[in-house]
Amino acid sequence: MNTLQSFYDNAFAKIASTRDSFTPEITLREVGLITSVSTGIARVSGLPGVGADELVRFPGNVYGIAFNVDETEIGVVLLGDYAHLHTGDEVQRTGRVMDVGVGSQLLGRVVDPLGRPLDEGGPVTTRQRLPIERPSAAIMDRAPVNVPLQTGLKVVDAMIPIGRGQRELILGDRQTGKTTIAIDTILNQRGKDVVCVYCAIGQRASGVAKVVAALRENHAMEYTVVVVTEGNDAPGLAYIAPYAATSIAEYFMEQGRDVLIVYDDLTQHARSYRELSLLLRRPPGREAFPGDIFYIHSRLLERSTHLREELGGGSLTALPIIETEAQNMSAYIPTNLISITDGQIYLSPSLFELGVLPAVDVGKSVSRVGGKAQHAAYRAVAGDLKLGYAQFEELESFARFGARLDTPTLKSIEHGRRIRACLKQPELSPVSVPAQIAVLLGLTAELFDTIPLDKIELAERALTEAATELSPKLCSRFETANSLSDDDRNTVVELARKVLEPFQVQTQPGTQP
Numbered sequence: 001m002n003t004l005q006s007f008y009d010n011a012f013a014k015i016a017s018t019r020d021s022f023t024p025e026i027t028l029r030e031v032g033l034i035t036s037v038s039t040g041i042a043r044v045s046g047l048p049g050v051g052a053d054e055l056v057r058f059p060g061n062v063y064g065i066a067f068n069v070d071e072t073e074i075g076v077v078l079l080g081d082y083a084h085l086h087t088g089d090e091v092q093r094t095g096r097v098m099d100v101g102v103g104s105q106l107l108g109r110v111v112d113p114l115g116r117p118l119d120e121g122g123p124v125t126t127r128q129r130l131p132i133e134r135p136s137a138a139i140m141d142r143a144p145v146n147v148p149l150q151t152g153l154k155v156v157d158a159m160i161p162i163g164r165g166q167r168e169l170i171l172g173d174r175q176t177g178k179t180t181i182a183i184d185t186i187l188n189q190r191g192k193d194v195v196c197v198y199c200a201i202g203q204r205a206s207g208v209a210k211v212v213a214a215l216r217e218n219h220a221m222e223y224t225v226v227v228v229t230e231g232n233d234a235p236g237l238a239y240i241a242p243y244a245a246t247s248i249a250e251y252f253m254e255q256g257r258d259v260l261i262v263y264d265d266l267t268q269h270a271r272s273y274r275e276l277s278l279l280l281r282r283p284p285g286r287e288a289f290p291g292d293i294f295y296i297h298s299r300l301l302e303r304s305t306h307l308r309e310e311l312g313g314g315s316l317t318a319l320p321i322i323e324t325e326a327q328n329m330s331a332y333i334p335t336n337l338i339s340i341t342d343g344q345i346y347l348s349p350s351l352f353e354l355g356v357l358p359a360v361d362v363g364k365s366v367s368r369v370g371g372k373a374q375h376a377a378y379r380a381v382a383g384d385l386k387l388g389y390a391q392f393e394e395l396e397s398f399a400r401f402g403a404r405l406d407t408p409t410l411k412s413i414e415h416g417r418r419i420r421a422c423l424k425q426p427e428l429s430p431v432s433v434p435a436q437i438a439v440l441l442g443l444t445a446e447l448f449d450t451i452p453l454d455k456i457e458l459a460e461r462a463l464t465e466a467a468t469e470l471s472p473k474l475c476s477r478f479e480t481a482n483s484l485s486d487d488d489r490n491t492v493v494e495l496a497r498k499v500l501e502p503f504q505v506q507t508q509p510g511t512q513p
């Protein structure tokens with residue numbers, strides 16, 4: 001009996017002490033209610049304190065960004081599946097802006113713009129997060145673009161060179177090889193200590209799978225992060241994808257690394273932003289795009305730069321891709337992007353049809369800062385090559401009419417045809433610097449001019465293979481020396497002469513080989 005009594009006493013004493021020590025904690029949560037949901041956006045009332053671009057949480061762990069902040073109601077861009085959301089559901093403030101996990105753990109991974117894995121590699125565990133919208137580097141923190149970013153494509157490296165920290169637009173109609181140029185450039189960074197980020201925006205899943213497979217097969221995933229939104233994802237995800245990818249890239253740049261980022265493509269990005277803006281009833285402007293469409297792209301591309309040495313000397317090179325319609329380069333989005341970037345590579349459907357691949361239209365392409373970063377060996381040949389090619393393009397149209405042409409004109413046309421043939425390149429096969437220089441010097445020394453056009457491909461391939469025999473010291477001078485010495489030029493031209501000899505046919509001047 002006594003034992004039972006003491007048991008009850010103890011139990012009551014414990015309850016009393018727990019009750020006395022209990023101090024209720026009050027947590028304040030600002031909660032609003034959904035007033036309507038439609039394709040990719042929601043309207044929410046009852047969150048008067050919410051800030052612009054603040055992240056809000058919906059039931060089912062779906063997040064959204066407060067886009068339109070009005071007095072009574074906010075317009076929210078949804079970042080996930082919204083099929084289960086209904087009018088009257090609770091919405092909570094989070095007090096933070098959208099951020100993404102960054103770090104070397106992402107290398108080799110395929111993730112969505114929220115950092116969630118889309119491959120079979122298990123969860124991504126990053127130790128640091130960065131906001132997706134960050135201010136770009138100040139002018140005083142930037143250094144000049146003075147190191148080339150080799151694409152491995154002869155036509156680009158010789159005529160439209162790209163420097164580390166540059167923004168070079170790739171534009172052209174659909175199916176003209178835009179993505180291929182970007183992927184070839186990523187493949188060429190193998191062993192060059194450049195981190196690559198490929199951001200696919202609103203693309204078909206099969207297209208993205210093809211790109212990832214190409215990167216995997218060519219061992220490029222080891223230094224690449226792939227950020228993906230597919231065509232059927234919420235438009236909000238497509239809108240934030242390039243910003244999230246840029247934050248992932250900036251992490252590496254701030255560690256002093258050289259980084260390459262590809263946005264494939266910003267036409268889809270602009271379209272998803274237009275969709276969101278129209279749904280949020282923002283006033284439409286030209287081609288129904290909202291007034292700030294220029295700003296969304298310029299604030300993205302301004303983040304690409306070359307940082308000064310004191311800040312680590314890292315760089316972020318951007319290759320944004322844009323799709324044109326019916327070769328209209330002067331449409332709204334292409335002209336915006338052309339004016340933001342430091343040059344463009346224009347891909348022509350007519351060259352693509354002729355089988356001139358990559359279908360780069362040299363006359364409509366330009367690199368505004370890359371020339372200063374180009375290796376001296378390229379600079380020694382680029383001038384002659386560009387001139388020869390430009391003359392050829394002008395004269396080629398006359399040749400089509402079957403006009404009788406004089407000998408120098410015929411010679412220029414034949415020379416130009418050989419330049420074009422030598423600049424052709426199959427996809428996924430970047431060419432090394434020494435092999436490129438050997439072919440380009442062979443072209444400027446007119447060694448290809450006496451080779452029949454149908455044998456140019458074989459001759460060019462033979463010379464590319466023979467370039468591996470050049471001494472490593474000579475090859476490293478191509479990438480380091482301030483100028484191409486006469487001795488080096490003669491060594492390469494002699495090699496080219498020897499290799500191309502078997503392909504030559506002796507012709508009378510003025511007749512076509």
Ligand SMILES: Nc1ncnc2c1ncn2[C@@H]1O[C@H](COP(=O)(O)OP(=O)(O)OP(=O)(O)O)[C@@H](O)[C@H]1O
Pocket residue numbers: 172173174175176177178179180181323357358425426427
């Ligand atoms: N240099 C090349 N050599 C051979 N084939 C090529 C080359 N470049 C591109 N192609 C082929 O051309 C087709 C279109 O290429 P790609 O997908 O890169 O074009 P795109 O302009 O990015 O297309 P989209 O408009 O669908 O984005 C592909 O089938 C590709 O294999």
